[in-house]
Amino acid sequence: MKTGLSLQQRHTLRKIYLFFGYISVGLIVLIWLTPIIWMIVNGFRDPTDPFFNGILPTKFSLVNFQKVLSNKATMRAFGNSMVVSSSSALFTLIVGCLAAYGFSRYRFRLSSAIRVLILIIRLFPGVLLSIALFHVAGKIGVYDTFLPLIILNGLLNLPFSIWIMDTMFESIPIELEEAAWMDGATRMVSVFKIILPLIAPGLAATGAFIFLLTWNEYLFATAFIRSPEKMLITTAIAANIGQYNVDFTGLIATGMLASVPLLIVFIFIQRFIVSGLALGALKG
């Protein structure tokens, strides 16, 4: 050892270091969450307590949420987002599950090339896809429908979900399936009866994650939808931001309803997502 510190001194130094470590991480997290906390607190701000008065509300009420929940257009936007996001999640889960199973259980020549091909779609700018597919969507009659949103979002989330599901499949020993085949089960039966139940929690988490990403998406939602009654929640909020006479408290309440429920789900699923994403990144 080069340093001339005694074990005791090292121990003290370590303790001081840890103390500052905890403080700084705690502070960073707090600073990072400030805007979100600000949004949540101000969602309860009474409309008669204007924002000029101060950062934090002095009068609290639930009026904003009542207003949002009784606003037909906003509620329809929530419903539309729900339809698009859940269809997109289902679509990606099916396609992604098949592909991930194929990648994890078969060794074939173009395997890594195809993996790279699928990853490359993450490089494609969304605006390019919108520009290219806008006319196509018009020609085949799906412009101003949810279909392009479901497929495009599903596709862009495919690489992520294949990563995540691939690691889930690989965590299940093939022997489990082989045992079932010995008993005469076909591949499909072994997948549906043995594998899928085992990874069901992971699948649900992946689905929820894709739901969240699609829910948050804006570009496709504004590019492929024109009718106001088909607006998604992101486009509805964006349209309100641009307005001259913005009802700030109402807007914040809408933004909060559009994000906080998902954040709560996210806290529960992030453990699954994190390990899958990280493993994927290490491989890629």
Add this chain to the structure above:
Amino acid sequence: MSTNHSDMQINNLSKLRRGLLNLRHKINPVIIFIGPAVILVILISIYPTIRVLYLSTLEYSKKTFEYSFVGLQNYIALFKNPIFSKILKQTWDFSLYSTAGHIGLGFILALIMNSGLNRRFVSASRALILLPWAVSPIVIAMIAQIWSHPLISPIGHVLKFFNSSIEFMPLGMPGQAMTALIIINIWQFTPFYLLMILSALQGIDPELYEAAKVDGATGLKQTRYITLPLIRNVLLTLTMFDFVTTAAYFDLIWVTTQGGPVRSTDVLATFIYRAGFLTQDWARAAAASVLLLIFVFIVAAIIQIIMRRGE
């Protein structure tokens, strides 16, 4: 000779047959599993690229209402346009500073979190700090608009409290808007990169650090000689992914400033969107998209080369 030859033929035939059998046994299920994903990828990414390439060589006539082939005219027009070079510069800046912020800050935070703090504390903070990332950029844009409002911004309130005469409305100032957007972007997406880097750090064998300690390497030296080389490829992969994503970033910028004020936050993505969906100049939008794609692939290729060279 001839028997030998036919033997070889038979041999080849049986090889072929075995190959075909193998094909039926091995490839068929694979096609069922991987096929849908591959078809989708081709249909919805490669086909649009070809379409955009084609569209970018056309010109729409307002007299005949028809498209005609003009070769590289759209590209030449873009490069002659002084605003377009400003937009390229701004796209580069946005992408560069955001990426540097995400990866740099993410790395530092990950190092702090990985320096022996309680595991439960670390995973709880990681989950919490990740929350802004899970909020829609549109909701973030809404918060940003209010935070940049000259009369009601919380930051403005704080400045007023300290009797500052600074008028705080960064998104409305040509000289500040870009910086503000970069900071917002760094704030929202750094946690994601922090998370990825942290996972890579947690995957490093602790014995390596023990060995280094015996050799007298501590603190920064460990970071420099053990941590960095080990997670170099992860960092590079993340950098590539990040650069590409931020170069095409749209949502937050469009909803907060639409490229303004006075085009000071206009980037390729907003330019393309405006050219296409607002001014209906699809050929120009297509040409700019092709340039964006080329840029993205050049960046990806350069980083791939750097990665290969280091191995």
